[in-house]
Amino acid sequence: MKLDRIDIRILYELQKNGRITNVELAELVHLSPSPCLMRVKKLQQAGYITGYSAQVALAKLGPTITVFTEVTLKNHRKMDFDRFQQAAEKVEEIIECHLISGGYDYLLKFVTGSIGDYQAIMERLIDMDIGIDKYFSFVVMKSPFIKPHLPLKTMFPM
Amino acid sequence: MKLDRIDIRILYELQKNGRITNVELAELVHLSPSPCLMRVKKLQQAGYITGYSAQVALAKLGPTITVFTEVTLKNHRKMDFDRFQQAAEKVEEIIECHLISGGYDYLLKFVTGSIGDYQAIMERLIDMDIGIDKYFSFVVMKSPFIKPHLPLKTMFPM
């Protein structure tokens, strides 16, 4: 499946507003509702759209802390990576897991209720003996901005 | 405005599926459609829900690189932070900006088409003279998982 400009525009608009009605979306991309809906369905089926989600202002619900953690593993066999990833994925508070640089380190993104919660989770991970050698924490004081959308506009022709 | 368990459940479900129909959502939270819709509207109006977006599999559209960059500023007056943030926000490829640790450093998240694009953007930022002292790049080789939802489940009673 190959995407044309209209598909890219659809992706762009759906990133900005995932709950736009098909009728409105069709107007924005200059199509009538039917073919527009057909394209959206195809984009979903082909995996270009993996889901939709509401952006929740977590901070309004109560105190929250975001922490980025750089983790180094003791060993670097495939088994070691797999074990660590599986353990990390099960932790609800770890919302992102990235393998960085030369492939020996992970960068994790945590969201927890407090620094105490974060420490408790990290201690639990250490005790679980999933191959963590050492880690370094970047505690987020403030997030001036977090854009909910990816730079489709600059990366692809529209 | 105070939220009860049902509101939290609504937020949770809308995070998992932002395009769920009101009828289905109502069933999941054990309400009839009317009061359910009323609550969603209130959550939006009160700012607990800041928007909806489609998750786009950017990697399927073409090659992409994600980079986390730690940036240190030369000076640390309010003016210096403001200038940097305003410049960073205008760069489409910078999708997150976090102020970390003691308040002197930023952690940025970039998404670009290639390492070359990333370098070009960084060089442009340096040349713009917005107070960047030095920076360190964490290039993402692979992202084992990125969860689209926040840990509402563990942080709040449901």
Added chain:
DNA sequence: TCACTCACGGCATTTTATGCTGCAATCTCG
């Protein structure tokens, strides 16, 4: 030029959203 394919627009039907009305539970203040 003609047959074929593909994508579109328009229309009809089904599904969903949305506003209204009345009822039940809870709260409050005598």
Added chain:
DNA sequence: CGAGATTGCAGCATAAAATGCCGTGAGTGA
């Protein structure tokens, strides 16, 4: 304790949207 007020609910009716079907026109290759 008890009566009125408040809050939040379900059910219903109407408006809006999604969805499937069909005919049409542009582009392609023989």
